[in-house]
Amino acid sequence: MSDAMLDREHPAHRPFAVLLPPRERRPLELPRLNTRHVVFFVAVALVVAGSAVAQAPDAPPAAATEALIAAPATPLSVIIKWAPFLLKGFIFNIVISIAAMALGTFFGVLLGLGQISLKGWIRKSSWFVTQFFRNAPWLVLLFFAMFMIPFQFTVFGVTIPLPDWFKAIIGFALPVMANVSELLRGAIRSLPSGQWDAAESLAFPRGKTIRQIILPQCVKRMLPPWMNLYSLITMATVLASIVGVGEMLTLTAQVHAAEGGRAELFAPLYGFAGLCFFAYCWPISKLTQRLERRYNVKT
Amino acid sequence: MKQPIGTPAGVLWTPEQPIISVVDVRKSFGAFEVLKGVSLDVKKGEAICIIGPSGSGKSTLIRCINALVEIDSGSILVENQEVNDERLDKLKLRRKVGMVFQQYNLFPHKTALQNVMMAPINVLKQDKKEVEERARKLLAKVRLTGKENNYPGELSGGQQQRVAIARSLAMRPDIMLFDEVTAALDPETVKEVLVTIRELAEEGMTCLLVTHEMKFARDVADHIYFTDKGVIVEHAPPAEFFENAKDERTKTFLGQIL
Numbered sequence: 001m002s003d004a005m006l007d008r009e010h011p012a013h014r015p016f017a018v019l020l021p022p023r024e025r026r027p028l029e030l031p032r033l034n035t036r037h038v039v040f041f042v043a044v045a046l047v048v049a050g051s052a053v054a055q056a057p058d059a060p061p062a063a064a065t066e067a068l069i070a071a072p073a074t075p076l077s078v079i080i081k082w083a084p085f086l087l088k089g090f091i092f093n094i095v096i097s098i099a100a101m102a103l104g105t106f107f108g109v110l111l112g113l114g115q116i117s118l119k120g121w122i123r124k125s126s127w128f129v130t131q132f133f134r135n136a137p138w139l140v141l142l143f144f145a146m147f148m149i150p151f152q153f154t155v156f157g158v159t160i161p162l163p164d165w166f167k168a169i170i171g172f173a174l175p176v177m178a179n180v181s182e183l184l185r186g187a188i189r190s191l192p193s194g195q196w197d198a199a200e201s202l203a204f205p206r207g208k209t210i211r212q213i214i215l216p217q218c219v220k221r222m223l224p225p226w227m228n229l230y231s232l233i234t235m236a237t238v239l240a241s242i243v244g245v246g247e248m249l250t251l252t253a254q255v256h257a258a259e260g261g262r263a264e265l266f267a268p269l270y271g272f273a274g275l276c277f278f279a280y281c282w283p284i285s286k287l288t289q290r291l292e293r294r295y296n297v298k299t
Numbered sequence: 300m301k302q303p304i305g306t307p308a309g310v311l312w313t314p315e316q317p318i319i320s321v322v323d324v325r326k327s328f329g330a331f332e333v334l335k336g337v338s339l340d341v342k343k344g345e346a347i348c349i350i351g352p353s354g355s356g357k358s359t360l361i362r363c364i365n366a367l368v369e370i371d372s373g374s375i376l377v378e379n380q381e382v383n384d385e386r387l388d389k390l391k392l393r394r395k396v397g398m399v400f401q402q403y404n405l406f407p408h409k410t411a412l413q414n415v416m417m418a419p420i421n422v423l424k425q426d427k428k429e430v431e432e433r434a435r436k437l438l439a440k441v442r443l444t445g446k447e448n449n450y451p452g453e454l455s456g457g458q459q460q461r462v463a464i465a466r467s468l469a470m471r472p473d474i475m476l477f478d479e480v481t482a483a484l485d486p487e488t489v490k491e492v493l494v495t496i497r498e499l500a501e502e503g504m505t506c507l508l509v510t511h512e513m514k515f516a517r518d519v520a521d522h523i524y525f526t527d528k529g530v531i532v533e534h535a536p537p538a539e540f541f542e543n544a545k546d547e548r549t550k551t552f553l554g555q556i557l
Contacts (some may be wrong), residue, residue, distance in 0.1 A: 198404035198463075201365055202418035202470060203393040212421060218406045 030222070073259070075268035082255045083272075089248035090276045093167070097234040099169045104176025104233075111177060112184030113210065126181070133178035138236050140214035145171030146243045165247075168240040172233055179229050180222075224292040231281045233289070238273075243254065248273055318343045318474060318505050319364060324373035324383075326359060332357045335529035336373070341474075341507060346500040348516040348537075349509045351526035352552060357509040360526070361476045364507065365396040378473065394423070397467030401479040403459040404486025407449040411438060411462045412447040415469045423470065430469070437465040441495050461495055466538035468499075475499065477508040513556060517541055525549050 073081070114126030133141065145167050152161040192215060199209040241249035252273050259265050312318075317340040326334040329497045332354045341347050362368040364375060366382050366389045375382040377392060402510050415434040419425045438447055441461035451459050460480055465477060477496060481489045494514050500506050500519050510516055516523055517537045524534040525546075532546045541557075544550050 194400055194402045194404035197367060201393055201398035203390045203422045208421055213406055
């Protein structure tokens with residue numbers, strides 16, 4: 001049986017296909033993994049493993065650990081052994097990113113609405129806060145949150161501890177807030193002014209106009225860039241390792257140390273961390289592209 | 300203390316008085332004076348057409364009447380309520396004055412029916428069931444039965460414009476303003492919108508239209524105002540206006556357009 005017989009899309013099966021309208025792709029499906037993707041992943045894995053072998057010293061270092069004396073674990077077995085532990089760290093990254101995004105979006109929307117306020121001082125101060133946090137390096141904001149927020153605070157005799165991961169969430173929420181504020185301002189400005197005219201002429205008060213007419217239309221415009229921002233924040237959460245939060249990068253370093261700090265484990269362990277982020281962020285970026293094309297909104 | 304519309308300083312509006320009275324209105328955008336002292340009166344139940352070349356201030360003039368544009372000087376009385384007053388309750392004014400725009404300006408995230416129902420429910424706080432019933436009747440009136448659940452993007456320009464008219468009527472206004480409502484439409488859909496407006500005028504709705512449709516103005520209007528460069532050049536009933544225009548500018552304009 002030839003390939004043409006198997007392939008239902010082959011012109012032999014649809015002799016009049018040229019007369020049919022081109023079939024539309026379903027607009028919103030999650031990217032499917034096909035053979036090409038599998039080949040790509042395997043290639044990445046091979047490169048990672050290969051570099052591990054290349055980096056391996058010819059002889060084990062003098063200060064050999066227990067594991068090395070017995071039988072040096074292969075990079076793959078090390079990853080398999082530690083994967084559950086590392087993935088727990090990765091889940092922590094995701095939790096931080098989602099919480100920072102939620103918090104940042106909430107305050108970002110408030111700040112963005114402040115930027116279109118009719119009161120001059122609200123508009124100007126919202127603009128300033130937005131610009132300040134939007135143009136500061138994320139790591140600086142993280143340090144800012146880490147060292148400005150106390151490790152605990154006491155209200156009415158109840159002491160509430162503020163763990164590092166909580167402060168990290170606030171640290172990441174600051175740039176999210178500023179970026180969402182600017183996204184919202186842009187989305188509102190991109191709406192035709194006729195929407196405001198129509199709402200006003202129907203006697204809508206300003207608050208109701210914003211809540212019921214302007215904001216719902218902004219959601220669609222903001223969604224693709226907002227998802228982009230989420231991807232960026234997720235990848236930035238590893239910065240929290242610098243301030244000692246036990247997320248994936250921190251745990252990877254710990255695992256590496258526990259395995260004796262062997263140089264040939266560098267690439268596989270960090271490569272595994274990279275793959276986890278890739279597997280999480282890449283589908284988001286593909287979905288974003290599809291949404292962008294679907295809404296035809298340029299970011 | 301805001302004065303309710305209709306009872307300014309104890310002067311109640313009676314139907315014998317002009318429902319809209321515009322006196323010597325001036326408005327500038329920056330250095331450009333769009334309205335240079337415009338006056339006109341509209342009686343209840345009249346259909347008034349304002350015609351004139353582009354940029355002569357027609358749209359600005361009717362946008363002043365529902366306070367979408369603030370005027371620099373002069374007076375606009377709507378049912379004896381002064382619009383040029385910083386204490387004006389704009390929302391109260393706009394409940395009485397409906398407006399339809401050139402670009403329809405429907406809310407794209409709401410269906411036709413929701414577009415019509417939104418303001419009465421959210422602004423006037425009327426009962427949802429009663430509003431829905433009225434909205435369906437209004438959509439039927441503008442011949443859009445069966446399109447209730449379509450989104451604006453799924454409707455033609457003419458259909459969208461008729462939804463916009465129904466949306467405005469759902470507020471039960473006393474006055475309707477039409478700002479070049481057929482200018483963005485395909486020639487074949489212009490008629491369906493004009494028929495709707497004509498019916499409204501014939502039912503006795505006070506209508507103020509800015510339009511380029513001369514035939515429509517001639518057939519429907521009770522009175523025609525011709526504007527040029529921010530002033531009203533002349534005004535007359537349609538027969539007189541089209542047959543015996545007095546001013547040179549009017550003659551030139553009509554000569555170009557007819």
